[in-house]
Amino acid sequence: MLSHAAQLAAADTLKNTLFSVHMYQVYQDYNKINSYVTRFLNEQNLPLIVGEFGASHQGEHVDASSILRVAKAQKIGYLGWSWSGNSDCCTDLDIVKNFNPNALSDWGTLLLRSPNGIKNTAVKASVFLDE
Numbered sequence: 001m002l003s004h005a006a007q008l009a010a011a012d013t014l015k016n017t018l019f020s021v022h023m024y025q026v027y028q029d030y031n032k033i034n035s036y037v038t039r040f041l042n043e044q045n046l047p048l049i050v051g052e053f054g055a056s057h058q059g060e061h062v063d064a065s066s067i068l069r070v071a072k073a074q075k076i077g078y079l080g081w082s083w084s085g086n087s088d089c090c091t092d093l094d095i096v097k098n099f100n101p102n103a104l105s106d107w108g109t110l111l112l113r114s115p116n117g118i119k120n121t122a123v124k125a126s127v128f129l130d131e
Helices: 005-011 032-045 066-074 086-091 106-113
Strands: 018-024 046-055
Touching: 005 106, 018 032, 032 046, 032 066, 046 066, 066 106
Parallel strands: 018 046
Antiparallel strands: none
16 A cells, blocks of 8 residues: 555545555554554555554454554544454454453453543544534
8 A cells, every 4th residue: 555555546536535454463563553654644645544453363462552542643543353253263353252242352442442442532423413
Protein backbone atom coordinates (compact mmCIF):
# COMPACT_ATOMS: atom_id res chain seq x y z
CA MET A 1 0.00 0.00 0.00
CA LEU A 2 2.82 2.39 0.72
CA SER A 3 3.96 2.11 -2.88
CA HIS A 4 0.69 1.75 -4.81
CA ALA A 5 -2.14 3.38 -2.82
CA ALA A 6 -2.07 6.61 -4.84
CA GLN A 7 -2.37 4.68 -8.10
CA LEU A 8 -5.36 2.74 -6.79
CA ALA A 9 -7.00 5.87 -5.38
CA ALA A 10 -6.56 7.64 -8.72
CA ALA A 11 -8.47 4.82 -10.44
CA ASP A 12 -11.48 5.37 -8.15
CA THR A 13 -13.57 7.96 -10.01
CA LEU A 14 -15.94 8.24 -7.03
CA LYS A 15 -13.05 9.01 -4.64
CA ASN A 16 -14.58 6.53 -2.21
CA THR A 17 -11.71 4.16 -1.35
CA LEU A 18 -10.66 3.46 2.22
CA PHE A 19 -7.29 1.75 2.69
CA SER A 20 -7.04 -0.99 5.29
CA VAL A 21 -3.87 -2.32 6.89
CA HIS A 22 -4.04 -5.62 8.78
CA MET A 23 -1.69 -5.47 11.76
CA TYR A 24 -0.62 -8.83 13.08
CA GLN A 25 2.77 -10.38 13.94
CA VAL A 26 4.85 -7.84 12.02
CA TYR A 27 3.53 -5.09 14.31
CA GLN A 28 5.13 -6.00 17.63
CA ASP A 29 6.10 -2.55 18.91
CA TYR A 30 4.94 1.06 19.01
CA ASN A 31 7.67 2.41 16.72
CA LYS A 32 6.85 0.02 13.89
CA ILE A 33 3.12 0.71 14.19
CA ASN A 34 3.48 4.47 14.42
CA SER A 35 6.03 4.56 11.61
CA TYR A 36 3.76 2.72 9.18
CA VAL A 37 0.65 4.76 9.96
CA THR A 38 2.49 8.09 9.99
CA ARG A 39 4.31 7.31 6.77
CA PHE A 40 1.12 6.23 4.99
CA LEU A 41 -0.82 9.30 6.11
CA ASN A 42 2.00 11.73 5.34
CA GLU A 43 3.10 10.28 2.01
CA GLN A 44 -0.23 9.15 0.62
CA ASN A 45 -2.65 11.62 2.23
CA LEU A 46 -5.40 9.01 1.84
CA PRO A 47 -7.94 7.56 4.29
CA LEU A 48 -6.59 4.68 6.38
CA ILE A 49 -8.06 2.23 8.85
CA VAL A 50 -6.47 -0.60 10.81
CA GLY A 51 -8.83 -3.16 9.35
CA GLU A 52 -7.80 -6.20 11.34
CA PHE A 53 -5.70 -6.83 14.42
CA GLY A 54 -5.65 -8.68 17.69
CA ALA A 55 -3.46 -8.81 20.79
CA SER A 56 -1.84 -11.96 19.44
CA HIS A 57 -2.12 -14.12 16.38
CA GLN A 58 -1.33 -17.81 16.13
CA GLY A 59 0.59 -17.59 19.39
CA GLU A 60 2.67 -14.56 18.41
CA HIS A 61 2.48 -11.18 20.15
CA VAL A 62 0.90 -8.16 18.48
CA ASP A 63 1.21 -4.79 20.23
CA ALA A 64 -2.52 -4.09 20.25
CA SER A 65 -2.20 -1.44 22.98
CA SER A 66 0.09 0.57 20.72
CA ILE A 67 -2.22 0.07 17.73
CA LEU A 68 -5.05 1.58 19.80
CA ARG A 69 -2.79 4.40 20.98
CA VAL A 70 -1.58 5.26 17.47
CA ALA A 71 -5.10 5.06 16.03
CA LYS A 72 -6.35 7.50 18.63
CA ALA A 73 -3.42 9.89 18.15
CA GLN A 74 -3.67 9.80 14.35
CA LYS A 75 -7.49 9.94 14.42
CA ILE A 76 -7.95 6.82 12.32
CA GLY A 77 -10.43 4.00 12.80
CA TYR A 78 -9.78 0.38 13.62
CA LEU A 79 -11.58 -2.95 13.65
CA GLY A 80 -10.53 -5.47 16.27
CA TRP A 81 -10.75 -8.99 14.96
CA SER A 82 -13.10 -10.85 15.61
CA TRP A 83 -16.21 -11.33 17.67
CA SER A 84 -16.11 -15.09 18.27
CA GLY A 85 -15.98 -18.50 16.63
CA ASN A 86 -12.49 -18.56 15.16
CA SER A 87 -11.04 -21.98 14.36
CA ASP A 88 -8.46 -23.66 16.59
CA CYS A 89 -5.60 -21.75 14.98
CA CYS A 90 -6.98 -18.38 15.92
CA THR A 91 -9.10 -18.54 19.06
CA ASP A 92 -6.82 -15.86 20.53
CA LEU A 93 -8.65 -13.44 18.19
CA ASP A 94 -12.06 -14.05 19.82
CA ILE A 95 -13.24 -10.86 21.55
CA VAL A 96 -15.83 -12.83 23.52
CA LYS A 97 -15.94 -16.46 24.56
CA ASN A 98 -18.56 -18.71 22.90
CA PHE A 99 -20.43 -15.75 21.35
CA ASN A 100 -21.37 -14.56 24.86
CA PRO A 101 -21.22 -10.73 25.07
CA ASN A 102 -20.89 -11.01 28.85
CA ALA A 103 -17.75 -13.18 28.63
CA LEU A 104 -14.98 -10.95 27.30
CA SER A 105 -11.66 -12.57 26.54
CA ASP A 106 -8.47 -10.83 27.64
CA TRP A 107 -8.24 -9.49 24.08
CA GLY A 108 -11.84 -8.28 24.24
CA THR A 109 -11.21 -6.50 27.53
CA LEU A 110 -8.21 -4.70 26.02
CA LEU A 111 -10.09 -3.74 22.84
CA LEU A 112 -13.26 -2.58 24.56
CA ARG A 113 -12.22 -1.29 27.99
CA SER A 114 -8.59 -0.13 27.89
CA PRO A 115 -7.86 3.63 28.01
CA ASN A 116 -7.58 3.80 24.20
CA GLY A 117 -10.24 1.16 23.58
CA ILE A 118 -13.68 1.51 22.10
CA LYS A 119 -15.58 2.34 25.30
CA ASN A 120 -13.25 5.24 26.08
CA THR A 121 -12.74 6.66 22.59
CA ALA A 122 -15.87 5.98 20.53
CA VAL A 123 -17.84 8.99 19.33
CA LYS A 124 -21.32 8.83 17.90
CA ALA A 125 -21.32 9.47 14.15
CA SER A 126 -22.59 12.92 13.27
CA VAL A 127 -25.40 11.46 11.13
CA PHE A 128 -26.93 10.10 14.36
CA LEU A 129 -26.62 13.25 16.49
CA ASP A 130 -30.08 14.57 15.59
CA GLU A 131 -31.84 11.46 16.85
